[in-house]
Amino acid sequence: MYKKILLAADGSDHSIRATSEVIKIASMNETSIVTVVLVADYSQAKSDVLHSGSSVELDMKRRRKLMPVEELLRAANINYRVEILHGVPGPSIVEFANKQNYELLVIGSRGLNSLQEMVLGSVSHKVVKRAECPVMIVK
């Protein structure tokens, strides 16, 4: 089964559901390692910086978003590490997945309403189109 799994997460309910699927897959193989990746969106950079007292606080805030995901992984005894990327969510995830040769990319379908999705485009859709490995989208 898959050994190098990339889980794109932002702490939303969708990404929690994606985490449970990752756990199912990863627990089939003891040697598999999950990388949890969070993208600090460029378009949020200004307000992120404005609303945190220091870069340390900002790091902590971002890391805290992934707490529920990490808790699930830890409880299931999965080997994992966390990576925070800076960029535009879709392309950053794809670039990271392709460069590091992940075998499987798991991502939650995005928590936007249909209007937002029409205007912004869905991240998961862009990822599916450009990633070079199998992609699993969790509803």
Place this chain on the structure above:
Amino acid sequence: MLEKIRLNWFSNVRADILAGIVVALALIPEAIAFSIIAGVNPMVGLYASFSIAVIIAFVGGRPGMISAATGAMALLMVPLVKDHGIEYLLAATILTGIIQIIFGVFKVAKVMKFIPRAVMIGFVNALAILIFMAQVPHFLGISTITYVFVGVTLLIVYILPRFLKSIPAPLIAIVALTALALFADIEMRTVGDLGTITQSLPSFFIPNVPFSFETLMIIFPYSIALAIVGLLETLLTATIVDDMTGTESNKNKESRGQGIANFINGFFGGMAGCAMIGQSVINVKSGGRGRLSTLTAGLFLMFLIIVLGELVVQIPMPVLVGIMIMVSIGTFDWSSFTYLKKAPLTDSIVMVTTVLIVVFTHDLSKGVIAGVILSAIFFVAKISQVTVTKTVMNEASHFKVEGQLFFASVESFLEAFDFSVRDEKIIIDFSTTHVWDDSGVGAIDKVVLKYYENKNEVKIVGLNATSQQLVDKLAIYNNDNAKMSAH
């Protein structure tokens, strides 16, 4: 050394040059609009953007950040230009540079850390509101076609990027709508009506002002405001670029660099400028990382003006207004509304006060200073509150002290005790407090000795190590003589 130069300049050549070109295109309308806000010829803003960008590329501390003529600075200089003219503005720009160099040398960047985020949020919001307000006279009640052009510009800049990402939408709006206005011969005010574009490089000259104490007194207040606001926006921008690129930057070097850039810029006919949040974000998003991107932005901007200057004056004002409305919407911190709901009341008051003072005085520096003073007052008020809770257990009164014990808080500490009791067991628990100074120790002394007077038994518990040290050194109550005399 060589390795560092290579890393800063040539590690990302292709992307840096492309990003620089994108930024240059986005800079032109802003440089013109900010000149109009300041009440000077568009060339003053364009020359400033060229000079500052080129100089900061070499002397700045944050590679990949874009500095040029900015709205925050333009808004500050309005009264100076109106009352004294452009020559005084150039002199003020040079002095601003000198002040910023001094700030940089004395590492004032560190002090900027003490500016609370509520003030910074207020700063960007006030800036956004002022940029918007400056546009109002250029579109309100002029003509129907003006409204139409502003509206169409806004539609283009907001909708087009969803489909076409490679070319900046404001550029498309400018080219398409300028062409439309020219060919359809639509009567509208243009950039040319508000100033002229000179298709030549800036040249060195000394501002034509009398070298007197009087001149200094006129420009100094402006220069100091410009220096502070410029560094404030620059350091905020640098932090944003740091975060986006996941790298560190030298803030003191950047402060000094801003000073050098403004100092030279003033001698070449440019208005004072600073780093720009919007443009720097565009640069990083477009792939710009190194110093080459900033240099390219400045050079390409000048190149465009020299080649296309005649066309630039044809840009209809409503199009420029539309773009500046977009800039102001982009500058505003929209998460402020959730912030107002979630943040402590005092922070919200500081933020709103900062905005209001800027909007009424049209002076960003006044808002920032007022905001900082107000939050300092709130801070002292908050920290000088000591709460003492009393519980009775095993025939002894326990007093639990919470908060910081220092000169400003001793009064509220003393008020919490009732000294009329006699022959009681009293335990005062200091485990959730910290004693900072002589006044704090003095207050403890006073409480203990007062209780002794009425033959009470007093026990002090839970002092943390540093507080205990201070008490041991300074307090009188555990001195036997004092105890004897009290009995």
